[in-house]
Amino acid sequence: DAGVIQSPRHEVTEMGQEVTLRCKPISGHDYLFWYRQTMMRGLELLIYFNNNVPIDDSGMPEDRFSAKMPNASFSTLKIQPSEPRDSAVYFCASKGRGYGYTFGSGTRLTVV
Amino acid sequence: RKEVEQDPGPFNVPEGATVAFNCTYSNSASQSFFWYRQDCRKEPKLLMSVYSSGNEDGRFTAQLNRASQYISLLIRDSKLSDSATYLCVVNAPAGKSTFGDGTTLTVKP
Numbered sequence: 306d307a308g309v310i311q312s313p314r315h316e317v318t319e320m321g322q323e324v325t326l327r328c329k330p331i332s333g334h335d336y337l338f339w340y341r342q343t344m345m346r347g348l349e350l351l352i353y354f355n356n357n358v359p360i361d362d363s364g365m366p367e368d369r370f371s372a373k374m375p376n377a378s379f380s381t382l383k384i385q386p387s388e389p390r391d392s393a394v395y396f397c398a399s400k401g402r403g404y405g406y407t408f409g410s411g412t413r414l415t416v417v
Numbered sequence: 418r419k420e421v422e423q424d425p426g427p428f429n430v431p432e433g434a435t436v437a438f439n440c441t442y443s444n445s446a447s448q449s450f451f452w453y454r455q456d457c458r459k460e461p462k463l464l465m466s467v468y469s470s471g472n473e474d475g476r477f478t479a480q481l482n483r484a485s486q487y488i489s490l491l492i493r494d495s496k497l498s499d500s501a502t503y504l505c506v507v508n509a510p511a512g513k514s515t516f517g518d519g520t521t522l523t524v525k526p
Contacts, residue, residue, distance in 0.1 A: 338514075347518040348461070348504070361513060396460055405451045405506065406514065408460035 311397050311409035318416055323385040326412045329378055330399030338406065339372055339382050340396040348396075354380065387416045420444060421507050423517035431525055434495050438520045440505030441487045449508040450481055450488045454501045455519065461504055464490075495524045 310329040318324055330337045338353040352362040354374045362372070369388070374380040384391055392415050398406040423440045430436050442450075450467035465472065467479040467488045478491040488505055502519040509515070 340516075348516045350514075350516075353513070400514075405453070405463040405466060406461075408462070411460050 309397055309399050309407050309409035311412050313412060314410060315413045318387055320388055320416055321386045324387045324414060326382040326395050328380045328397030328409060331407055334399035334401045336400040337374060337380050338398045340398065341393045342396060343393045389416045392416050418443060420515045421505060421517040423505055423520050425518060425520060427521040427523055429523045429525060430495055432495060432497060435493045436495055436522060437489055437491045438503055439487050439489050440517050442507040444509050445486065447507045447509055451506040452479055452490050453504040453506060455504060456501050497524050497526065500524045
């Protein structure tokens with residue numbers, strides 16, 4: 306089992322650019338979550354999907370953020386346009402019924 | 418009040434010490450509970466689930482008190498490698514989970 310796979314591992318971009326983060330969940334897991342972690346705010350839930358359907362996106366900071374899950378094996382989180390305050394580690398996690406989360410290694414985003 | 422609250426610490430203990438963390442939650446409908454461990458610059462990893470009857474995994478013991486709405490994690494004979502941040506996770510119905518902000522533990526020689 307390869308676990309939850311995220312790409313890229315690191316991303317440095319200029320303010321105003323579009324950023325796309327990618328996630329491949331564990332096969333068979335029916336929940337997928339996008340989290341953001343900073344020192345100041347800890348781990349924040351941005352959005353989660355159940356069976357590819359977005360269930361709760363109340364944590365998405367603003368319209369600059371969007372997430373999609375076109376199929377059970379792939380999800381993207383897009384930031385357009387990016388701002389320096391978006392700098393954080395973005396984690397994707399997946400979960401099967403009754404089990405805890407498995408997190409990906411995260412994408413460390415720096416917006417300069 | 419936050420849905421899930423943890424004492425941020427830091428807890429600084431010598432090797433071999435016993436240390437305990439608590440985590441309180443506000444949603445009485447919460448259904449399942451977990452402890453995660455996060456090392457610096459790494460992703461959180463599942464440490465153990467927390468069952469109503471309490472459960473033990475080696476040096477680690479987790480307990481749930483539904484009446485008082487808290488969970489606890491006890492680490493016995495602490496090792497240097499136990500140094501990390503410990504996050505509690507509370508699952509509400511419909512799949513939504515809430516993470517605490519974490520408790521930082523440093524075990525010193």
